[in-house]
Amino acid sequence: MNERISALLKRKPGPEIITAEGWVRTKRDSKTVCFLELNDGSCLKGLQVVIDKVSLNNDALLSSITTGSSVTCRGPIVESAGGNQEVEMASTDVTLIGECPVDTYPLQKKRHSVEYLREISHLRPRTNMFGAVARVRNTLSFAVHQYFQENGFVYVNTPLISASDCEGAGEMFQVTTLDFDKVPRTEEGQVDYSKDFFGKKSFLTVSGQLEGETYATALKNIYTFGPTFRAENSNTKRHLAEFWMVEPEMAFCDVTGDMEIAESFLKYLFKSVLEKCPEDMAFFSKFVEAGVDKTLQHVVDTPFAHLTYTEAVKILEKYNDKFDYSVSWGSDLQSEHEKFLTEVVCKSPVIVTDYPKEIKAFYMKLNDDGKTVRGMDVLVPRLGEIIGGSERESNIDVLTARMKELNLNPQDYWWYLDLRRYGSVPHAGFGLGFERAVQYVTGMANIRDVIPYPRAPKLADF
Amino acid sequence: MNERISALLKRKPGPEIITAEGWVRTKRDSKTVCFLELNDGSCLKGLQVVIDKVSLNNDALLSSITTGSSVTCRGPIVESAGGNQEVEMASTDVTLIGECPVDTYPLQKKRHSVEYLREISHLRPRTNMFGAVARVRNTLSFAVHQYFQENGFVYVNTPLISASDCEGAGEMFQVTTLDFDKVPRTEEGQVDYSKDFFGKKSFLTVSGQLEGETYATALKNIYTFGPTFRAENSNTKRHLAEFWMVEPEMAFCDVTGDMEIAESFLKYLFKSVLEKCPEDMAFFSKFVEAGVDKTLQHVVDTPFAHLTYTEAVKILEKYNDKFDYSVSWGSDLQSEHEKFLTEVVCKSPVIVTDYPKEIKAFYMKLNDDGKTVRGMDVLVPRLGEIIGGSERESNIDVLTARMKELNLNPQDYWWYLDLRRYGSVPHAGFGLGFERAVQYVTGMANIRDVIPYPRAPKLADF
Numbered sequence: 001m002n003e004r005i006s007a008l009l010k011r012k013p014g015p016e017i018i019t020a021e022g023w024v025r026t027k028r029d030s031k032t033v034c035f036l037e038l039n040d041g042s043c044l045k046g047l048q049v050v051i052d053k054v055s056l057n058n059d060a061l062l063s064s065i066t067t068g069s070s071v072t073c074r075g076p077i078v079e080s081a082g083g084n085q086e087v088e089m090a091s092t093d094v095t096l097i098g099e100c101p102v103d104t105y106p107l108q109k110k111r112h113s114v115e116y117l118r119e120i121s122h123l124r125p126r127t128n129m130f131g132a133v134a135r136v137r138n139t140l141s142f143a144v145h146q147y148f149q150e151n152g153f154v155y156v157n158t159p160l161i162s163a164s165d166c167e168g169a170g171e172m173f174q175v176t177t178l179d180f181d182k183v184p185r186t187e188e189g190q191v192d193y194s195k196d197f198f199g200k201k202s203f204l205t206v207s208g209q210l211e212g213e214t215y216a217t218a219l220k221n222i223y224t225f226g227p228t229f230r231a232e233n234s235n236t237k238r239h240l241a242e243f244w245m246v247e248p249e250m251a252f253c254d255v256t257g258d259m260e261i262a263e264s265f266l267k268y269l270f271k272s273v274l275e276k277c278p279e280d281m282a283f284f285s286k287f288v289e290a291g292v293d294k295t296l297q298h299v300v301d302t303p304f305a306h307l308t309y310t311e312a313v314k315i316l317e318k319y320n321d322k323f324d325y326s327v328s329w330g331s332d333l334q335s336e337h338e339k340f341l342t343e344v345v346c347k348s349p350v351i352v353t354d355y356p357k358e359i360k361a362f363y364m365k366l367n368d369d370g371k372t373v374r375g376m377d378v379l380v381p382r383l384g385e386i387i388g389g390s391e392r393e394s395n396i397d398v399l400t401a402r403m404k405e406l407n408l409n410p411q412d413y414w415w416y417l418d419l420r421r422y423g424s425v426p427h428a429g430f431g432l433g434f435e436r437a438v439q440y441v442t443g444m445a446n447i448r449d450v451i452p453y454p455r456a457p458k459l460a461d462f
Numbered sequence: 463m464n465e466r467i468s469a470l471l472k473r474k475p476g477p478e479i480i481t482a483e484g485w486v487r488t489k490r491d492s493k494t495v496c497f498l499e500l501n502d503g504s505c506l507k508g509l510q511v512v513i514d515k516v517s518l519n520n521d522a523l524l525s526s527i528t529t530g531s532s533v534t535c536r537g538p539i540v541e542s543a544g545g546n547q548e549v550e551m552a553s554t555d556v557t558l559i560g561e562c563p564v565d566t567y568p569l570q571k572k573r574h575s576v577e578y579l580r581e582i583s584h585l586r587p588r589t590n591m592f593g594a595v596a597r598v599r600n601t602l603s604f605a606v607h608q609y610f611q612e613n614g615f616v617y618v619n620t621p622l623i624s625a626s627d628c629e630g631a632g633e634m635f636q637v638t639t640l641d642f643d644k645v646p647r648t649e650e651g652q653v654d655y656s657k658d659f660f661g662k663k664s665f666l667t668v669s670g671q672l673e674g675e676t677y678a679t680a681l682k683n684i685y686t687f688g689p690t691f692r693a694e695n696s697n698t699k700r701h702l703a704e705f706w707m708v709e710p711e712m713a714f715c716d717v718t719g720d721m722e723i724a725e726s727f728l729k730y731l732f733k734s735v736l737e738k739c740p741e742d743m744a745f746f747s748k749f750v751e752a753g754v755d756k757t758l759q760h761v762v763d764t765p766f767a768h769l770t771y772t773e774a775v776k777i778l779e780k781y782n783d784k785f786d787y788s789v790s791w792g793s794d795l796q797s798e799h800e801k802f803l804t805e806v807v808c809k810s811p812v813i814v815t816d817y818p819k820e821i822k823a824f825y826m827k828l829n830d831d832g833k834t835v836r837g838m839d840v841l842v843p844r845l846g847e848i849i850g851g852s853e854r855e856s857n858i859d860v861l862t863a864r865m866k867e868l869n870l871n872p873q874d875y876w877w878y879l880d881l882r883r884y885g886s887v888p889h890a891g892f893g894l895g896f897e898r899a900v901q902y903v904t905g906m907a908n909i910r911d912v913i914p915y916p917r918a919p920k921l922a923d924f
Contacts (some may be wrong), residue, residue, distance in 0.1 A: 001719060002714070022682075038856070040681075040714075070886065071715075097885075100883075109605065122673075122878075122881070123680075123880065124679040125567075125677050130680075137619075138617045138618075145604055152504060155600045157603075157689075158706065160918050176638065183642050183645075190644045197679075198920060202922050211584075214583075217588075218594060227622050241659070241660075242621065252483045252502075252534075295838065308602060421750070422560075422585070423530045423559075424561075425483075452677065453673060455660070459661075460624055460661075
């Protein structure tokens, strides 16, 4: 393979004849010289190729090269005469690989709106912004794997389709091979799911946590990183119907260990992006959201504060006149409260623990007070909650009682309860919505712009 | 976090008091000493804990510790008296964390059948075999990411749900929020998909390749690694309804480059497992399939042979009396033919290229002969095809003609054709079915045993 442009830009000037290949971002002409800016997605910056028109002596070729064309250029790397780059290529050996008709190409040189670019999601990675998003997303993804692999976690692929009855009710997509025009029926007139592919009514998962726990209680430290689905009719800038989740789970670990890992994990992710994508982060800070890189650096550098929910509510109650929603013990914290805690009260990321059991999931470990559970949410400036986790209830009697309180049928959870029947251990974990993290890191306003092909109500094109 | 058992086993004997935590695999008793074998999934081997019953003076505690119990033991690491391990722990400080009732625990000390273990998929990672599968699968997963990251590929998450009309017909799962009991209808009596969540009939993807190409033609080298789905009614040892696929795609790359990357990728994967999981690989070779590790080493060490399909058929035809299915030009190669080519003819992995267009997909680049396409399949001993790939058709006219030949509507593929309209480039890629690879590496007979929760006809439990 030929060297990528990111590597060519780091070369010193020299006589060696190099091959550069990529797509033309811009073309400028003077009487004797043609400048092409070549990009291949390896970095934000392009390689400037300077073509001596007299030596080339092929104006027809040059005029057929336009924005979006794919080309190969050969020549030496030379010191750049212009001020925008250190090196450029001098070439008189140019090959047009694929033309790009100017009149119909949907990407013109001007700046396009993100809404327009969403309609051409198949071409938007060719823009500076979406190329940068793709690179940062890639860096974050790999950092997720690196962090867990370096710390001895086993990557586990939990199932996407499930006929298990223990997923949360509602807001799930059904998966089927039945024909809506010929629905099989039982004698009682019910839909006969024994005729469906899986023999039961089946859904797309909303979380891999419960299955993740089955592997944590065998391998100690595991993580999942895969797609999850929510059939929520939310047309917001923060909701997707299909998104990727990171869910580590640790056995022999309590909520304190959980918080330590969440903090070190988040710092590791942000540090990776700042170190590996400085050019892209500078772009986001300049063109998308000012200071987004500084916010990340702040999270990396600052020890996370800790507050119990009860402490947090006591503080917030004093400022109730500032909020759209006033807070009192028992109410769920809104994004405005979370941001206030981290930005104003603590001036640092903060982990809030010990929430009222009524506002948290059934599997969170009940505290001795019988009222609060060992949940922990990590709040960061500019966003609020970025991670939600908990120590899990490991006592089978308490867990069964909680299920019944919430009208869940313990029999549906027989295998989940087995983990508490046989060699139960304290264990804990958390979830990071991956696109929320990419959104946070890049400052992109709409979550639909940080995943290649967003899925949302009425939106499943490409 | 306390040290994992894999680390404890590497310690030198010394006076330091260490904490070991894990699940009891076996317990043996003599009059004065109790031996616990503690496993935490960090490696195949357990830590032997030797408890002086006289010093402990708590027979009630010891009798409540059984196979499957979770315990914490504290004590120094000492040289082992027995011959099975170099070091062990001497402990008189033992805590039972979670009991494991002997009479009901589904995992007894005896060897269970894989069929039985599949019914308790939530507990099977606690066995030697499935712990080893989980660790090898993890190592392979990370090796996939490492290989591509080291070579400048961008990880891209292509969509799982799609309402795009260009997926292959049939064998797809429908995704819906419509109610089978209240199917909305248009005036013409058709199912009114405008009322469905995505506003169109939507499916689970069978491949991320087409969307992957959109990113490769912007970022040059990309890869996907995510779940794909096949609603195929195949109850075999090699089919899953939900499985993970690795699909790299390279722009400015022809079939030759494609083959080079496939070979170096496969060697990288297998080398990683051999280096990082020697203990687990020895287990698979001893208990699952003899010589499985040597086969991998052979693939790593041997340059891949190359044959065109036409050459391969000419060779195979001579041996037609040996095969269940006889071969002639135009027929698809069966697994028996593929194995013969790699095991008998070439005695090395072999890449077969230039297949008849009739037996390959529409997007493969047509050769100048007008009859064959630039597909390439990688065949390995003991299995046959492990990777299938091709250079893609980059000429819009040829591609459109191929679509029409196959009764595909080019309008459904407008965005895919755009890649050939605007700055088209030679590009190529391939696909590796991840579970097939894990099966190959471990020698496990049934593919349902190399994914935590297999999905197949009538099977979507947990």
